[in-house]
Amino acid sequence: MDTADQAGVEIRALHGYRDTGMAADVFGQVWGRDATHVPTELGVAFIESGNYVGGAFAEGTMVGATIGFLGWHDGTIHLHSHITGVVPEARGHHVGMALKLDQAVWAARRDIDRISWSFDPFVRRNANFNFNALGARAATYRENLYGPLEDRFSARQETDRILVDWYPSGPEATAVRSGSLPLPNAEALIAEGAAAVLRDDNGPVVTPAQADVLCVQIPDDIVALRNTAPHIAGAWRDALRATLETAMNRGYVISGFDPAGWYILERRPT
Numbered sequence: 001m002d003t004a005d006q007a008g009v010e011i012r013a014l015h016g017y018r019d020t021g022m023a024a025d026v027f028g029q030v031w032g033r034d035a036t037h038v039p040t041e042l043g044v045a046f047i048e049s050g051n052y053v054g055g056a057f058a059e060g061t062m063v064g065a066t067i068g069f070l071g072w073h074d075g076t077i078h079l080h081s082h083i084t085g086v087v088p089e090a091r092g093h094h095v096g097m098a099l100k101l102d103q104a105v106w107a108a109r110r111d112i113d114r115i116s117w118s119f120d121p122f123v124r125r126n127a128n129f130n131f132n133a134l135g136a137r138a139a140t141y142r143e144n145l146y147g148p149l150e151d152r153f154s155a156r157q158e159t160d161r162i163l164v165d166w167y168p169s170g171p172e173a174t175a176v177r178s179g180s181l182p183l184p185n186a187e188a189l190i191a192e193g194a195a196a197v198l199r200d201d202n203g204p205v206v207t208p209a210q211a212d213v214l215c216v217q218i219p220d221d222i223v224a225l226r227n228t229a230p231h232i233a234g235a236w237r238d239a240l241r242a243t244l245e246t247a248m249n250r251g252y253v254i255s256g257f258d259p260a261g262w263y264i265l266e267r268r269p270t
Helices: 003-007 016-031 040-048 095-108 124-134 171-178 186-191 222-228 230-249
Strands: 010-013 052-058 061-073 076-086 115-119 137-142 161-166 195-200 204-206 213-217 252-258 262-267
Touching: 003 095, 010 095, 016 040, 016 052, 016 061, 016 076, 040 052, 040 061, 052 076, 052 095, 061 095, 061 115, 076 095, 095 115, 095 124, 115 124, 124 161, 124 171, 124 252, 137 230, 137 252, 186 195, 186 213, 186 262, 195 230, 204 230, 213 230, 222 230, 230 252, 230 262
Parallel strands: 076 115, 195 213
Antiparallel strands: 010 052, 052 061, 061 076, 115 161, 137 161, 195 204, 213 262, 252 262
16 A cells, blocks of 8 residues: 555646645645745646646545646756645645655656755754655755745744755665664763753753754744744744754754754764
């Protein structure tokens, strides 16, 4: 049984404005009705220009959608996965994984080995999915990539993002999907000498340190903080820039993510 069957959905390519209108409705359920990330007509334009536009259907109803377009960097073509969303009632059933694996099949049929996207580094479930379910690797940290957005997740705050690359047939992704890699445990690493440079203690606490392994914690629910305590959310943004972004700029790489809310960074030889 493949992932789509396990999720109880059918993944299929979308065609025409009626399909992309349903996709826009899915995105509206996820990010809010005022957030028009991909209007219906733009979805049609992506389809007509040969890009990837897919939907997940459960008993004929679209419960997830994803849109990607071709990108060109350093002389190679990749698929940039711009947006993927699953309606709240369908979450937790591997619909997102089914959509990503369908992207991977689409890319492989076109001899494209890399899929990239950006994600909010504060959203634990997204970090856990990207690193621990897919085996993506972090490429860079970008401050305020899209500018302040009006959706319920961003709450008009600056949109820092981590850009990731995913090689679905690469060794990292293959090992992660096989379940052969243990999940990182930040507290165990700290006990062994890793440095906790950012901790959540009813707010961000930054402790600069030098070590080969760094642990960076993020809060449990940044979305609630952005909507109810924006000053605390802003302090978290500044703290993550001072720790995670700074470390990546100094040559550390994100080697894993502890589902309890910790990024694990390792210093790699230059």
